[in-house]
Amino acid sequence: MSAEPDPGTAAAAVRRRPSLPFDPIEAAAGLWSQHWGDVPRMRAVTSLMRVHQLVLTELDERLRPLGLTFARYEVLVLLSFSRRGALPLGKIGERLQVHATSVTPLVKRLEAAGLIRRTPHPEDGRAVLATITPEGRDLVERATEVVMGARFGLGSLSDEQCDDLTSLLTPPREAAGDFEV
Numbered sequence: 343m344s345a346e347p348d349p350g351t352a353a354a355a356v357r358r359r360p361s362l363p364f365d366p367i368e369a370a371a372g373l374w375s376q377h378w379g380d381v382p383r384m385r386a387v388t389s390l391m392r393v394h395q396l397v398l399t400e401l402d403e404r405l406r407p408l409g410l411t412f413a414r415y416e417v418l419v420l421l422s423f424s425r426r427g428a429l430p431l432g433k434i435g436e437r438l439q440v441h442a443t444s445v446t447p448l449v450k451r452l453e454a455a456g457l458i459r460r461t462p463h464p465e466d467g468r469a470v471l472a473t474i475t476p477e478g479r480d481l482v483e484r485a486t487e488v489v490m491g492a493r494f495g496l497g498s499l500s501d502e503q504c505d506d507l508t509s510l511l512t513p514p515r516e517a518a519g520d521f522e523v
Contacts, residue, residue, distance in 0.1 A: 408485050430472075
């Protein structure tokens with residue numbers, strides 16, 4: 343990035359972490375190569391995981407003043423996109439590609455904040471519906487402005503680079519059965 347972030351912003355707080363005087367992934371790759379092979383994949387997956395940590399930390403920091411984490415924001419967005427503003431908890435887990443046990447605490451926090459309501463499913467007595475409230479819809483709009491203002495944590499990449507990254511990451515997702523072609 344060319345401009346320094348405003349020191350009062352969440353992004354600045356994320357960037358205030360001390361930088362190492364070397365690239366730890368490259369250093370690890372050098373050591374890795376002395377013991378095992380497949381350095382390009384080790385370097386790629388380690389870079390991918392580190393970027394995931396950095397992006398998630400930045401987005402969580404930016405959403406914190408709104409009382410959200412990125413995971414809770416994703417639930418609100420998913421509900422806001424649904425036709426009725428409501429989905430069964432199992433469907434939320436399926437769509438967000440997380441285990442059902444991860445959905446329950448997210449939904450409980452959102453419900454405690456008045457952003458969603460949990461009700462018994464009218465057609466399936468075993469299921470619970472999460473429904474976004476008007477307050478949840480308002481907050482998802484404000485939170486989306488924050489996330490987009492952060493350029494989804496990928497502001498250092500051009501649109502073309504983002505498209506390239508998506509293309510690069512699609513084959514491993516497809517190979518893992520993440521979606522049907």
